[in-house]
Amino acid sequence: MANIEQKLQSNLDAKLFALTLDRRAPKPLHLQLADALRDIILSGGALSGARLPASRGLAGELSVSRMTVTTAYDQLLGEGYLSARRGGGTFVADHLPHLAPPRGVKPRLPQRSADWRPFQPGLPDWALFPHRIWARHLERSWRAPAPGLLAQPDPLGWFPLRAAISEHLSAWRGLECDPEQVVITGGAWDAFDIVFRAILAPGQNVAVEDPGWSPLRHMLTRSDITPVPIRVGTDGLDAHDIARDIAAAVVTPSRHFPTGVSMSLARRVTLLDWARSTRALIVEDDYDSEFRYQGQPLPSLSGLDGLRNTLYLGSFSKLLSPALRIGYLVVPTAQIDPVRSYLSLTGSRASLVPQPALATFMDSGEFATHLRRMRRTYAKRQACLVSALAPLADDLVVTPDPSGMHLCCPLAPALADIATDKDVSELGAAHGLTVRALSSHAVLPDPPQGVLLGYAAFDEDALRESAEVLTGLIRQVHVR
Amino acid sequence: MANIEQKLQSNLDAKLFALTLDRRAPKPLHLQLADALRDIILSGGALSGARLPASRGLAGELSVSRMTVTTAYDQLLGEGYLSARRGGGTFVADHLPHLAPPRGVKPRLPQRSADWRPFQPGLPDWALFPHRIWARHLERSWRAPAPGLLAQPDPLGWFPLRAAISEHLSAWRGLECDPEQVVITGGAWDAFDIVFRAILAPGQNVAVEDPGWSPLRHMLTRSDITPVPIRVGTDGLDAHDIARDIAAAVVTPSRHFPTGVSMSLARRVTLLDWARSTRALIVEDDYDSEFRYQGQPLPSLSGLDGLRNTLYLGSFSKLLSPALRIGYLVVPTAQIDPVRSYLSLTGSRASLVPQPALATFMDSGEFATHLRRMRRTYAKRQACLVSALAPLADDLVVTPDPSGMHLCCPLAPALADIATDKDVSELGAAHGLTVRALSSHAVLPDPPQGVLLGYAAFDEDALRESAEVLTGLIRQVHVR
Structure with a gap:
């Protein structure tokens, strides 16, 4: 056994020490090293468990700085190719047999280029994600966690985050609400799902914009609710076009998806009148209106309505990163109880892990920055x-x-x-x-x-x- | 403006310096200080934005150690009453007007005692959550995030975590699967929901154990699937009792919920035979069988079946903390595509934030410890x-x-x-x-x-x- 381990070890060391990095290449040295190390690992699954040379030693052998080596190791630790053990030392990760793809096949690790090509819409620039600040907030919130973080989670979400979102909406979207009205969700889809299952009922009809966000139609159909498409013109959706027997309308008044038109004030008022007279609900999907470059935005429809017949739906996927999977729903006071009962039954889908970090990130002003x-x-x-x-x-x-x-x-x-x-x-x-x-x-x-x-x-x-x-x-x- | 700020400041300083902490009380000094500071903040919302005295200064005034003060500050930072600003300094958080409850009403912050009383079942002990280690893994995974963490997330989850779960199931549950078969979900409910919506269809019948986990019946009904209760005896559910026209059976063979009986090997074989002959699916909910105190567990039903007609469902809520909201589903190879299409449409509900940390926590061996x-x-x-x-x-x-x-x-x-x-x-x-x-x-x-x-x-x-x-x-x- 010791023989095999020793062989693996010297094999890995030999391959690493034999590397030549190109100082004149445009690719930074640490990325060259990370790529080479990844290739070594993927080409020889049997290395699993082998210990990597100490960063100082490898840096000496390759005549690069120690930082270059530790950065490359960190990269592959993050990707799961390496693992760190207690007591020190970095090792080729144990689960590599699974990671190693069949010969001749490229590894199926997430490739940005594969699914994120220009002009893919609706995605933030991940390179500008403030990861150092984010890591700090995560570390602080979990190093000495507040008692509530480890108890049975509130199905409506972490209270300080609900309060921070309420502040944000007041400052950025002209929407005044109590933190109790804010419900943290596992992304926008989960928010819609809560509306469809906790507030609406199977068999109902819901007006949707046409053109519009196509997954919404599928979601409605899967919840046994019939989507009724309403054509959107240059002033946004016209409530006069909505037939009778419609329980709710899902709209993007700030910036219609996908055309980008903003619903005129006249049509907003008509829509609110329609909702009041027919006792229908309006679901306002405000998916990216924080990014406004010219002029003053119209206040949110929900703000105009005072959250009487409107639900407001937002998400951090576009503002920060789709990795968070954190969205939220602001509901009229009358809807808090049905939503709470539903989420008490099913449990929230929103992880508590990012919530305290997001709350302090928002409170510190770093989110607004x-x-x-x-x-x-x-x-x-x-x-x-x-x-x-x-x-x-x-x-x-x-x-x-x-x-x-x-x-x-x-x-x-x-x-x-x-x-x-x-x-x-x-x-x-x-x-x-x-x-x-x-x-x-x-x-x-x-x-x-x-x-x-x-x-x-x-x-x-x-x-x-x-x-x-x-x-x-x-x-x-x-x-x- | 400066006057108001100065006034707030001296007001807060005065109140803090006037505190008396009781060294003989059973409550530790840092908790006494945290409680007192919370009361000061809640009783005077106008303090928002006021700077707290430096820990050294306050420690001197109160004749306590500096650690007592920093621990109390950390506690309230975590709870969202305080915020830290770049460049140093700790301040009363900005969103306090909302946190301050109406006079005479207790703050509605999460209270462990309210919803977590003996003998509440199914909850881990939060006091034993390894929060320091967890905070370290979170910080490391996000300080220099792997590229895939910030790109469009894979709807099936973070690959290294799927690989770590596959390793875990092999070691702890006798279940061999490829990481590609593991789907990360936003908790157990989300896992069931994916089965009901991506694999099963409205109008079908699903056998459930009786007695059993009641939310399951509600979930099925809401997905327009009819739950058919099957009585569970001392050997577990008997597949002979399952009528025709049943598309799937949801079972807890390792440890029946809530009676705790383990399904006998004979009944497991009968159940698998039933599934094969009727082309039905079995959903194995293995909710806490890692906690085994005596004897060898029977291997998981899915392991016995080789994941041909079974789906295996697990969660970290009981193993680690319900705050994670991370569950997983292991699906037969034939079901990967339907699940991927469904999740590509709706997006995952599982936050990526905890996933790389959980993967390295598992790979490092700390999870098993x-x-x-x-x-x-x-x-x-x-x-x-x-x-x-x-x-x-x-x-x-x-x-x-x-x-x-x-x-x-x-x-x-x-x-x-x-x-x-x-x-x-x-x-x-x-x-x-x-x-x-x-x-x-x-x-x-x-x-x-x-x-x-x-x-x-x-x-x-x-x-x-x-x-x-x-x-x-x-x-x-x-x-x-």
């Missing part, structure tokens, strides 16, 4: 994309957008005469671009034609390059 | 409770249980002749005890009569005292 920073960055990226799309002026209607994380560009006549938005989307997909077709978000006949171009998650170079690729592709359509 | 430690502690607590219940030998059938976190004690004739288990439960509730009635977990006629006594979350003193209270109450029943 982060939002302002993201807002400046995203505004620049949008401007960059708008100007990079200038060569397509005859093909796409590109208008600067006062808010949001993506542009919705209708097809201009020159392009619309020869292609559909789905053609453009397919062409993009074949060339490494995620160009969503506006019409694929609609179910009513004669949907509007356009493309969604997300810009928030991509730096200006990537946006310019991708716009160039898109321009080339659309030129090809003309030539064909 | 924690489980072994808990197992020793809970075994002692069970033994303590069994002996403390000796005076009730004529009233309750108390048998040592080879596993689990609660005892299920049938009513013995002397008590059963004069009271129901629900009578005992109500009497307990009126005297600060959570004594669940076995019959309240059943829907079929003539349910068994017994009481559930959870012991895992309570120390031996609490168990002895509570057993004494229960003994007194049952004596009263005899006298009445």
